[in-house]
Amino acid sequence: MSQHGIATLGAVFSAFSFVACMAGEAPQDVDREPGEEVVSEAEQAIKNGTPASPDEAMVVRVRLPGASCTGTLISSSRVVTAAHCLVSNTLGDYTVTYSGAARSVSQILKHPSASSGVDVGILVLSTPFSFGPLTEYPQVNVADTDGLIGMEVTCYGYGAEDVGGACTTSADCAAGFGCNTSVGWCYKPTTTLRKGDFTIISDPNDDDIWFRLDVPNASGQIPLPGDSGGPCILENTSFGTKHLVGVTKAGNNTSYSRYTSREAFASWVLAND
Template sequence: MKKQILPALGSMFCALSLVACMTGEAPQDVDQATGDEVVSEAEQAIKNGTPATPGEAMIVRIFRNGRSCTGTLISSSRVLTAAHCLASSTPGDYTVTYSGAARAVSQILKHPSASSGVDVGILVLSTPFSFGPLTEYPQVDVADTDGLIGREVTCYGYGSEDVGGTCTTSADCATGFTCNTDRDRCFKPTTTLRKGDFTIISDPDNDDIWFQLDVPNASGQIPLPGDSGGPCILENTSFGTQHLVGVTSAGDHINFSRCASREAFASWVLAND
């Protein structure tokens, strides 16, 4: 895999980064031997996931025609999510909510290689959220996926709380579960944002575009429908920064979960920030 040297993007993202970010903050550490960024593992803490708050990583919920996905604010007016969540080309079909506040959408952007597997898109909000000038958003850095393998990340989502058996109608499901006829499986819906800690593993099909999560984790957690578009966050505790390294894209809800890797989308995101 072609290696890329991480640019010093710290100051660039002061405007895109809930903690003060001061001009002139030290850049990210770099491994002098490999040139890879040195980012500490996420703290130990989305089937049966741990409840989370939107402000932990600027998480939003995206509604479209009765369906929902998850997304991340990368500025007060732009939401990064999965391209497959953007099935409609009509901005008026979408509503984005953050901590109970709702915003309409004015523009839909999809990665130019979305149809080839880079499952990432951006929603531009009609009206920005009213955050303070020192608000920090998760950083999207240009860096190779290889440096992420084996690291632990925290992934967030507004998706289902649990998964049950197969079904054709909700009558086939246990109490509290409903049938998702797109997948012919029973799921327990929730309105709670949840998170789980997962280890990144290489994707054997194309490790330039994707990485996988080692699922289920020790707590039996795995992303479920509705978690699509949610971020996987790696924290640099040395500098108090959050790095959005992947966007939840696909999975079988049993033992497979795939994310679009920042290696494939970071440059495009930075050009559309």
């Protein structure tokens, strides 16, 4: 391991830009429920989210032709994001941006069980970011999802800042909005990173692979499709550490948001650190 180890804490531990993913369809073998939208199919940042600074959780924007996702730096040269964001096998199609500084990509890794629902991937950067030696990256822990239930986490994502009405073309949308024809809704784009605080609840379909968030929260914040690959971060105030516990997978725009849990990806991420 390079810049972080496995934390021994038992209970601790995107977004697409306005254009929906035009580089290819979201993988059909990524598990989802009827009516659920894989994050690449629509676009919206955390609704009513609070603007955030990338250095709060080492959050990056992952760009590829016609689309972008959110990711998390776990070292100066490795980004964790959603596997369904990695629609191209061409290294030159990807650019990772942190606070205005851009890096190219030298390797694309997908979790070996990505087709079975572990929707996580890693991008290895050609040139590491020039951070100081005391930079703290979110830690990745090997621990059960059960220990997360009831915990409050902060989740991050890039994307549109508002959603409008139904549309078939951008002419149907209000000024400042454009039509995402893949889902038939108007969205207002932004480059602002946003965050919201949520409570983790169990996923009834597979609580070893995923968890859900109790949404909307008291502030009306809802992670909506488009926060692809964005992190949920648990802060352990006793130790002053932050932990990557979930990666945005999908949601239904109104009543739930699904994240791939650390239980499913931690060992693989640490083996590829």
